[in-house]
Amino acid sequence: MDVLLNNLDIFVEGFKNTIILFVVSAVLALVLGTIVGAMRVSPVPVMRAVGTFYVNLVRNTPLTLLMFFFAFGYPKLQLGNLSFTTLAIIALSLYTATYVAEVLRSGFNTVPVGQAEAARAIGLSFGPTMSLVILPQAFRAVIPPMMSVFIALLKNTTVAAGFSVAEAGTIRSYLAERGEPAIIVLLWVAAIFIVLVSILSVIQRRLEVRWRVAR
């Protein structure tokens, strides 16, 4: 307990940055992922192809490699100075967006085609079919796996530690300078992560029960 209380400043600073990385990347990944997901289910073959290419390429790239490119490669392109934190957010968003896109796509796939056919049969046009029949069901199906994606994103923020972004993963190296035993520091970091992930898991279970689609 002493290790945590005596160095509360560094723990708070580290996890504050973790949460900033998490929230900003989550929002950006949602926006980009929705665009890519929409492309993957669009009726335009070119859009589908581009979406599929992006998802397959990035999902088969280690996140560490993406971070590596943005942390070390980007400055060589002389595109203006961005902080390591910003670059880490870009890498995390680009990576997580592919998972968001896949979750959205599989959400649409859980809606039986008969639902759309039934909606058209009773004379609804495209807009009402979407907003009243398909999207509500797809949205509900998407919530639990989407939370899993965010839990993964939260844990993935630690990768930024390897690229000099001060967040939870770097707390160890700061405290090593203060002479704190590494194992205890790391166990505290792990414990805080367990708490944060548990919070997200509880939200996930709640939403899952409340929004289950009865079929």
Added chain:
Amino acid sequence: MTSVLYDVPGPRAIRRNRILAVLTVIVVLAVVGFVVYRFAATGQFTADKWRLFTYPLVWENVWAATLRTLSAFGAAAVLSIVLGLVLSIGRVSVHAWIRVPVMLFTELFRAVPVLILMMIMYYGLPPLGVTFVTPFVAVVTGLTLYNGSVLAEVFRAGIESLPKGQTEAGYAIGMRKSAVMLYIQYPQAVRAMLPVIISQLVVVLKDTALGFIVTFQELLYLAKFYGAQVTFGSPIIPSTIVFGTIYILLCLALSGVAKWVEIRTRRSPRIARQIKAIPAVPGVGVGGAGVID
């Protein structure tokens, strides 16, 4: 394409789709063009920056690093599957004193980031007098604890998806619990879950790259080393391209296997029905989207 979202397009929709297609092509070309232009403008394509990759010795080292990445992956993959099987057996035990600790174990190691697990091994243990922790051991242990816990849930989901009659039939013909598990539950569960299991192995392969942060000398470590060679103009971007291609090819090959297995299992109607019946365990799904990183 049968889609729940769109009707068969009429003449107006076809025209609109064509315009959207052209716009997409223009946007993609603009983005790719800009990146290539920046690469060219900052001299990333000059022969000088790529000269490093013309030496056979360099490629020998690349090969050795690839083998180190693959050996970490192989060890972690085998151990994760073993751990996952053991944990999943413990998870469905009728004895609470086995079930509860196993449940805590899986929940715990699913919640801690893999990198933190590796750091606990690599930085945390040696000061306590543990001497056998090489970077390789740290990487493999971290990957095994995390992915073993994830796979345990996958196996459990597979078993829970089986019709109850399967186990009952086993007991009815006089099998013991162990025989029911070994001959009835696990063969079916593993077969139904094979695509998810392989997809999770892709995660293992990708996460070996984290080893670079705990100084494991795998592909990314070598990428940084070669990228920093000043004599060759610090070719960090060429190096990222070369090593990135290796990673992507390795992962794509494994993803390809997962997809192939999925298509094959879907062809068998019995397993396909079973896969459909798999309950929604948080984070575990069929079709790739549920694979946890």
